[in-house]
Structure formats: C-alpha cells, structure tokens
Amino acid sequence: LKRLSTTPPHSPPSPPRLPIIGNLHQLGLLAHHALHSLSLKHGPLMLLRFGNKKPVLVVSSAAAAREIMKTQELVFSNRPRSTIVSKLLYGSRDVGFSPYGEYWRQIRSLCVVHLLSNKRVLSFRAVREEETTLMIDKIKQSYSSSPSLAVNLTELFKSLTNDVVCRVASGRKYGKEGRFKKLLGEFVDYLGYFDVGDYIPWLWWVNKINGLYGRVERVAKEVDDFIESVVEEHERGERKGGHEDFVDVLLQVQRENVASGSPIHRESIKALILDMFAAGTDTTASVIEWAMAELLGHPLILKKLQSEVREIAEAKRAITEDKLEKMPYLKAVIKETLRLHPPGPLLIPRESMRDTQVMGYDIAARTQVVTNAWTIGRDPTLWARPDEFWPERFMDSLVDFRGHDFEFIPFGAGRRGCPGIQFAMSVDELALANLVGHFDFSLPVGEELDMSEAPGLTVRKRTALLAVVTPW
Ligand code: HEM
Numbered sequence: 276l277k278r279l280s281t282t283p284p285h286s287p288p289s290p291p292r293l294p295i296i297g298n299l300h301q302l303g304l305l306a307h308h309a310l311h312s313l314s315l316k317h318g319p320l321m322l323l324r325f326g327n328k329k330p331v332l333v334v335s336s337a338a339a340a341r342e343i344m345k346t347q348e349l350v351f352s353n354r355p356r357s358t359i360v361s362k363l364l365y366g367s368r369d370v371g372f373s374p375y376g377e378y379w380r381q382i383r384s385l386c387v388v389h390l391l392s393n394k395r396v397l398s399f400r401a402v403r404e405e406e407t408t409l410m411i412d413k414i415k416q417s418y419s420s421s422p423s424l425a426v427n428l429t430e431l432f433k434s435l436t437n438d439v440v441c442r443v444a445s446g447r448k449y450g451k452e453g454r455f456k457k458l459l460g461e462f463v464d465y466l467g468y469f470d471v472g473d474y475i476p477w478l479w480w481v482n483k484i485n486g487l488y489g490r491v492e493r494v495a496k497e498v499d500d501f502i503e504s505v506v507e508e509h510e511r512g513e514r515k516g517g518h519e520d521f522v523d524v525l526l527q528v529q530r531e532n533v534a535s536g537s538p539i540h541r542e543s544i545k546a547l548i549l550d551m552f553a554a555g556t557d558t559t560a561s562v563i564e565w566a567m568a569e570l571l572g573h574p575l576i577l578k579k580l581q582s583e584v585r586e587i588a589e590a591k592r593a594i595t596e597d598k599l600e601k602m603p604y605l606k607a608v609i610k611e612t613l614r615l616h617p618p619g620p621l622l623i624p625r626e627s628m629r630d631t632q633v634m635g636y637d638i639a640a641r642t643q644v645v646t647n648a649w650t651i652g653r654d655p656t657l658w659a660r661p662d663e664f665w666p667e668r669f670m671d672s673l674v675d676f677r678g679h680d681f682e683f684i685p686f687g688a689g690r691r692g693c694p695g696i697q698f699a700m701s702v703d704e705l706a707l708a709n710l711v712g713h714f715d716f717s718l719p720v721g722e723e724l725d726m727s728e729a730p731g732l733t734v735r736k737r738t739a740l741l742a743v744v745t746p747w
Pocket of ligand 1: 386550551556617622623685699
C-alpha cells in the first residue's frame with residue numbers, strides 16, 4: 276500500500292506521499308480509523324491506489340455519499356468481485372455480493388418481498404419475544420445464584436441474535452451444537468478478509484501459497500454441508516410444528532417457479548440463507564452491545580431510558596413489541612448508538628460501472644468505492660457535539676437511518692441499501708427495552724469501561740461487556 280492522493284483532474288501531479296499503513300491485511304480491519312485520519316488531511320474524496328493497479332475511492336462526507344448513492348446511484352450499484360467471497364458464497368450468488376444486474380435484481384426481490392417484508396418480519400414476533408425472555412431469564416438465574424457476579428452481556432447478545440436468526444431462517448436453534456456457531460464466526464471473518472490478489476493481480480498467488488484459499492475452501496465446504504443438510508431436512512418434511520421459516524418460504528417459491536418454468540438454483544437458496552446469517556447476527560448484536568456500553572458510561576441517560584420503559588411496561592412483566600411504539604427515547608438511544616458505532620463503519624464496498632465524474636474528479640470504470648459512515652456520523656460540520664453520546668439530538672429531529680439523510684447512513688442507501696433494517700431494529704429495540712426495564716446495571720468494582728473496538732467485518736467491542744446486574 277503505497278500512495279494516496281486527492282488530485283483534481285488536470286492539476287499538476289504532486290500527490291502527497293503517505294507512510295505505508297502496516298500490512299495489507301489491516302486495511303480490511305480497523306481501516307475506518309486510518310481512513311478517517313487520512314480524510315482529515317486530504318479531504319472527503321481520496322483515491323487510494325494499490326500497486327498502481329486497482330483504484331479505491333474513499334468517501335468521507337455526506338455530500339459525496341449522496342452523489343454516490345443517490346445522484347449517481349446506478350453508476351455505483353455494483354459490488355467489486357472478491358475471490359474469497361466467491362469461494363464462500365457459491366460464486367457470489369447471494370444478494371449482498373452479487374454483481375449488479377438481472378440476477379441480483381431477482382434475488383434481491385426474492386429477499387425483500389418474501390423474507391424481509393414488514394409483514395414477514397412481524398410474523399416472527401413470537402420468536403423474538405421468546406428469545407428475549409430467555410435472555411432475561413438467564414440473567415435472573417445468574418443473579419439468583421450469585422448476585423455480585425458480573426454477567427457477560429456480550430455473550431448473551433451474541434446468543435440472542437444467533438438464536439433469533441437461526442429460528443427465523445431455519446426453524447430451530449443450532450447454538451447448542453456449538454460447531455455451527457464457530458463455523459459461522461469463521462465464515463463471517465473470512466468475508467471481511469482483505470485479499471491482496473483482488474487489488475494487485477500479479478500477487479494472485481500469495482493467498483494460494485500461504486494457505487488462505489485452502490482454509491477458506493475448507494470453511495466453505497463445511498458451511499455448505501451444514502446448509503445442505505438444513506435444506507434436505509426441510510424437503511423431507513422432518514421439521515415439526517412452529518412457524519414457516521425462510522427455508523420453507525424459499526422452497527415454496529422454488530416449487531412455484533419450477534411450475535412456471537424459471538426455477539431458482541439450489542445454490543441461490545443456500546447463498547441467500549447464508550446472507551441472512553452473515554448479515555443479520557453480528558450486526559444486530561453489535562448495536563445492543565454498544566448501546567449497553569454507552570448506557571453504562573452514561574448513568575443519567577440510562578436512568579432516563581429506564582423511566583420511559585418502566586412507565587410503559589406493565590408491572591415488571593416482559594415488555595412486548597406493541598409497547599415499543601410508545602418509547603421514543605429508546606429509539607433515540609438506538610439511533611445515537613448507530614451514529615457513533617455503525618456496525619459496518621465502511622458499509623459494503625461498491626464499484627463504478629462506467630467512467631464518470633464525482634464532484635469534479637474523474638473516476639474510472641471499475642473503481643472500488645468505500646464509504647466511511649463512521650467519519651460521516653461524526654462530522655462536526657453536520658453534528659453538534661459530534662463525539663458525545665447524546666440521544667436527545669434525535670428527539671425532535673426527523674433525521675433517520677433509512678437512506679434519505681446522508682449524514683446518517685449506517686445501513687447504506689439506495690437500491691443496494693440494507694433490506695434488513697426492520698428485522699434488525701425489531702430485535703434490537705425489544706432486547707434493549709427488556710434489559711433496561713428489568714434490571715439496574717453497574718460496572719464490576721474496579722473495572723473501567725473499555726470502549727475500544729475489535730477488528731472485523733462487523734465492529735464489536737474489543738473486550739467483552741461485563742456488568743453487575745440487579746433486578747428492578
Ligand atoms: C444493525 C444491523 C444492520 C446493519 C447496520 C446493516 C448494514 C448494512 C449495510 C451498510 C449494507 C450495505 C448497504 C449499501 O451498500 O448501501 C447492508 C446490506 C445488506 N444487508 Fe444489512 N445491516 C444490518 C442488518 C441486516 C439484517 C438483519 C439483514 C437480514 C436478515 C441484512 C441483510 C442485508 C443484505 C441482504 C444486504 C445486501 C443488499 C444488496 O447488496 O442488495 N442486514 N447492510
């Protein structure tokens with residue numbers, strides 16, 4: 276990684292030279308901080324070049340993000356090709372990584388209409404409420420057996436979102452077997468890998484020689500065996516009772532499509548299910564984790580949220596989803612968490628489909644675009660007290676994360692924006708309301724709150740969030 280410059284077209288070539296940023300792998304990890312520092316120096320549009328080959332446009336302002344995701348939405352609706360993703364997701368047959376075109380249009384529509392519509396998300400209300408109640412019961416049990424023992428909230432949030440997505444997608448939980456959870460973790464980690472060969476083509480051999488591709492192929496095979504067995508179980512009708520899950524829905528659509536002469540490939544079904552696991556678990560858990568961490572660091576905000584929730588909750592009983600609409604401060608707390616801690620700070624990369632100009636700069640076809648939503652969410656020209664956790668900013672504001680306000684884009688925007696907003700928010704709001712409604716929280720004695728981030732595709736806390744929890 277050599278050089279980065281913001282060179283207006285036709286200006287004399289005097290790009291500032293930058294220090295080499297560690298090894299290449301790091302760029303795929305905590306890169307939002309490195310890119311943030313660079314953007315402070317070089318401005319909201321920067322062009323990175325890897326070995327003078329693949330250009331990467333880094334976008335760090337709301338105005339530039341609007342240009343990419345709205346004004347020139349069509350030009351920038353492609354995703355860059357990734358060898359690792361291709362190995363993991365059946366040649367990128369999923370929604371998130373498939374190239375823009377007719378196939379993506381069909382699979383996205385399948386996802387939006389059949390899996391993630393508001394109606395479908397509502398149909399899983401009982402799953403969310405049951406799993407949230409289980410989490411609350413686990414905390415209560417821990418308190419009964421050892422009141423002063425700190426509870427590992429991070430683990431609980433991971434299990435909650437994993438179990439909800441497992442039940443919604445495939446009808447049952449796979450948590451107990453452990454192996455699937457671990458495998459899914461490896462799978463998601465590899466999705467976030469920076470693959471040098473994708474950027475510097477003559478280095479294509481590096482990851483073959485160092486064994487990375489071999490390891491990725493092994494995980495891909497194991498994940499496929501697992502998902503295949505889930506689909507077969509559904510086909511044999513062995514699943515008992517319960518709600519219609521994503522696999523049921525997709526197999527039903529497949530039967531209808533076979534009848535109408537346009538079958539869906541089996542690998543597309545498996546890729547789509549894997550997308551739901553990969554996109555839906557860590558991201559959703561990350562929001563609850565950061566929200567609770569911020570609340571522990573801001574006791575007055577926690578108190579205010581508890582007052583709102585407890586006033587609406589009926590006599591310490593489980594808070595059900597119908598109550599959430601009456602909790603504007605809860606929603607403001609979640610928005611503020613997403614502003615400061617977007618789970619995917621660099622979103623998912625886009626790629627330009629033809630030569631174009633962005634804010635006066637020439638951008639070549641096949642330029643990769645990385646949008647730093649983390650920097651945009653903290654832009655002092657757009658946000659008062661930008662680094663402060665201050666949910667009140669959203670109380671009388673119409674600013675929302677649905678892709679219309681470019682200063683706040685944790686879910687991206689436009690035709691490639693996240694279709695899972697409703698899904699994620701219904702899990703997060705219910706979990707947070709129940710947590711703060713049922714318990715008081717404090718940090719373990721002598722512990723300081725560690726707000727540092729761990730590297731990864733989804734940014735989680737570096738250390739587990741521990742708290743001493745007392746029932747209300
Ligand atoms: C807080 C939780 C979540 C966050 C912050 C998040 C964020 C994102 C972002 C930034 C993108 C890329 C958007 C763009 O390129 O403009 C995306 C895409 C996507 N998300 Fe989410 N997501 C979350 C939860 C979910 C959930 C729960 C699901 C499904 C169950 C989901 C499914 C997807 C899919 C399928 C795409 C790819 C869309 C496409 O390329 O057409 N996400 N998400």
